[in-house]
Amino acid sequence: MQKHEGGITLSGSVELSIKAINGDDEAFLGLMQLYKIDLYKTALSYLHSETEAIEALQEVTYRAYKSIRSLKEPSYVKTWLIRIMINYCNDVLKKKKRLVFDDGLLAAQGVxxxxxxxxxxxxxxxxxxxxxxxxxxxxxxxxxxxxxxxxxxxxxxxxxxxxxxxxxxxxxxxxxxxxxxxx
Missing domain, CATH: 1.10.10.10 (Winged helix-like DNA-binding domain superfamily/Winged helix DNA-binding domain)
Structure with missing residues (x-):
């Protein structure tokens, strides 16, 4: 049996998903707790900023909560959440102007x-x-x-x-x- 973080099994994750889809707020919070590290890592890999990654996690939690009832396959809740995160990060990147730093500036800033x-x-x-x-x-x-x-x-x-x-x-x-x- 496949285990997730916190010792929750894959079937336990599906049970939480079903409860969340049916309006159980505690189950939804359990899902977000279960996948928050994966979501955070995704945001960090796209946005390269801890502050922006935390903000992304908050926004994705809100978006997922609003649309949890649209999740058709409870066993794909993790990929569904990651997809929401990727879409959010792509939106942020599109809005952001890319800055290119030279090596001297990076060294001066202690990067x-x-x-x-x-x-x-x-x-x-x-x-x-x-x-x-x-x-x-x-x-x-x-x-x-x-x-x-x-x-x-x-x-x-x-x-x-x-x-x-x-x-x-x-x-x-x-x-x-x-x-x-x-x-």
């Missing part, structure tokens, strides 16, 4: 982030929304192709094609910056 990690983040931000979403689901959340296909409501073959194109595009963006991708 000690690894260059290759920064290059990867920049390359991910340069991708289209679908590519960024697929790579995030596959490599940051370790979702299987089947689960990604279910989340995006597409055939598995399509997801594989999109994933290959996204990886190729990411490699090209990294090579432009002199980096590399080892996937």
């Amino acid at each position: 000690s982030e690894n260059h290759s990690e920064m290059e990867l983040k920049d390359a991910m931000l340069a991708l289209d929304d679908r590519s960024r979403e697929i790579l995030t689901l596959k490599y940051f959340h370790d979702l299987k192709i089947k689960d990604i296909a279910d989340t995006m409501q597409c055939p598995e073959g399509t997801i594989k094609t999109w994933l290959n194109k996204a990886l190729k595009s990411l490699r090209e963006k990294l090579e432009e910056k002199g980096g590399s991708l080892n996937v």
Whole structure:
């Protein structure tokens, strides 16, 4: 039996989902507690700011609460929540103007982030929304192709094609910056 954080089983998560869909606020809060770390990591991987990631978590909690009754398949509650988070983050990124800092400014501000990690983040931000979403689901959340296909409501073959194109595009963006991708 597959276990989640806090010792809740997959079937326990489905039970919470069903209760939440039927209006049980405590069950909804239990779901958010169960998946808050995954949601936070998703927001952080997109927004690169703890403050913005926390704000995103609050907004996604609100959006999920408003639309929990629209969740058709309770066993996909995690992917449904992550999808809401990704959509929110993409909206934020579209509104935000991208600032490019030179190395001197970064050093002056005491930023000690690894260059290759920064290059990867920049390359991910340069991708289209679908590519960024697929790579995030596959490599940051370790979702299987089947689960990604279910989340995006597409055939598995399509997801594989999109994933290959996204990886190729990411490699090209990294090579432009002199980096590399080892996937």
